[in-house]
Amino acid sequence: MRLESSARPLAVPPLPVTLADVEGARAIVSAAVMRTPTLHAPRLSQLTGADVWVKFENFQVTASFKERGAVVKLARLSADEARRGVVAMSAGNHAQAVAYHGTRLGISTTIVMPETTPQVKVLATEGFGARVVLYGEGVGEAAEEAARIAASEGRIFVHPYDDPDVIAGQGSVALEMIEDGPAFDTILVPVGGGGLISGVALAVKGHSPATEVVGVEAALYPAMWSLRTGQPRECGGPTLAEGIAVRNVGSLTSTIVAQLVDRIELVEESALERAVNALLILQKTVTEGAGAAGLAAILTDPDRYRGRRVGLVLSGANIDPRVLAGIMMRELEREHRIVSFRLTILDRPGMLGRISTLLGRLGANILEVHHRRTFLDVPAKGTRLDLTVETRDQAHADLIHKALEAEGLPVQRLGAGGADW
Structure with missing residues (x-):
């Protein structure tokens, strides 16, 4: 015999913003803001194993969804x-x-x-x-x-x-994705204070309730994740995703997120870097760290999304060009396409030519050369030579390393930032 509980279900507080509010704001947005495309991303799909679609909010005049x-x-x-x-x-x-x-x-x-x-x-x-x-x-x-x-x-x-009009306007992102894209299994949304994901969740759950709405925060700023899970974590530190580096989420947004968002995921800085680079190299589009958070989540846990149709909200593209250049170089180092070697050699004519000839024969392009003669751990008649070369991949880098050793040259492989590899 089944016993029925006498306890009453917990009351669900009314939402401070509704689907009707999102749809009511649509005319204002449509009259003043670009309807950005929602496009299939075959190369990102190949990279991740998911069926990836991108909402290009970086096409806005100010390069961000915030206009809405x-x-x-x-x-x-x-x-x-x-x-x-x-x-x-x-x-x-x-x-x-x-x-x-x-x-x-x-x-x-x-x-x-x-x-x-x-x-x-x-x-x-x-x-x-x-x-x-x-x-x-x-x-x-x-x-x-x-x-x-x-x-x-x-x-x-x-x-x-944390404003009803702002939340309603942001929801137009999802209305357009639903109309222009396929039936999504999951939509991944960057989360700072929660305005974008609140509007997206209202639209998606109102029109496509089976679609997961997943928020993504930088691991250094897990404010919404902590509120949602009840596990407090400290917020702070330099993050590539400064657009979502928020210590305190909104009261309106947290109410909406609690009821409509399926989960919040955290991504590390290395995943954000990789995602920014992948969007630039594979998708040929520029994004800031926050805008790449959705792709970073897939790269962090590809098995969760493999085979699923996933929509990414590429929320903005306002990234410092120097930071973007640094990310590209760091990714080339991670992929072993830029490699540094340190050699201690005799300081005499012809040594550098001998080394450069060897590298040229092996197909390595020399990017930088530094002679360091004044270190005390270098022989008086020797010099320390730091070489940075462009290679094809890790196997090519390993081949060069072995060839230098075969020439009787003491060689040390350096990693990103000059640390021993």
């Missing part, structure tokens, strides 16, 4: 609010979105950005017409300064994620 929520919020300001102007705090993408659409709508914009914000994002925000104030080490301190400016100047504060 910002324009809904700004378009719904009263005449008096628009006259007073707005203030926002952001590490970059929300800043540019508010600046661009504020200028377009004739609304004065002040943006408070952390002092650590990449210069490329600061200059872009100023270029869209905003007054930029650099303040504090992170978005928390920047938010406090933005609140002070709002109070002293009478400006309207435009929150980057």
Whole structure:
């Protein structure tokens, strides 16, 4: 005999934003924001074993999805609010979105950005017409300064994620993916404060409830993961995904995520680097660390997604060019296509020529050469030679290493950053 429980089911709090709100914001977004494509990615599919589709939000004017929520919020300001102007705090993408659409709508914009914000994002925000104030080490301190400016100047504060209009606007990303793409098994969404994934979850669960909605956070900033799992983890540290480097998630967004998001996953910095590089090399598209978080999740746990039809929200492309160049070089080193060797040789004419001839015969392209004669562990008549060469792969690098040793040259393989390999 089955015993029925007398306990009442736990009450589910009403959602602060609904599918109707997302659909109601659609007209504002459609009138002012690009409908970006959702395209199949065969080479990423081959790399991961999943059937990968990409939503290219990096095609927006400001290279980020943030335009969607910002324009809904700004378009719904009263005449008096628009006259007073707005203030926002952001590490970059929300800043540019508010600046661009504020200028377009004739609304004065002040943006408070952390002092650590990449210069490329600061200059872009100023270029869209905003007054930029650099303040504090992170978005928390920047938010406090933005609140002070709002109070002293009478400006309207435009929150980057914990605002019903902003959340509703971001949901248009998923409405377009559902209309333009296949029936997805899973949609992977970068998570910072939770505005994007909240809007996406409302749209997806409203129209395609069988589709998983999975959030992805940088492992250094697991704020939503900690809230969701009840396992507190410290937030902090330099991350490639500064666009989602948030210590505190929103109250509205956390409510929506708790009810509609299937799970939150964490990705390490190395996976983010690999994903940024893969999108550039294989997909021929530029993304910032946060934008690559979805692909990083697949690369971290490929078995979970193998054979599944997966949609990636490529949320933005505002990456410092120097950082992007560094990522590419680091990935070439990881793939053993750029390799460094350290040799201790006799300091006499012809030695360098002998080595370069050998390397040329083996098909290695010399990129850098450094002579170091002053180290005390080098013989007085010797020199330390550091060589960086371009190779085909690890097997080719190993062949070169053995050939140098066969010539009687003491050789040491160096890894990325000059550490012993």
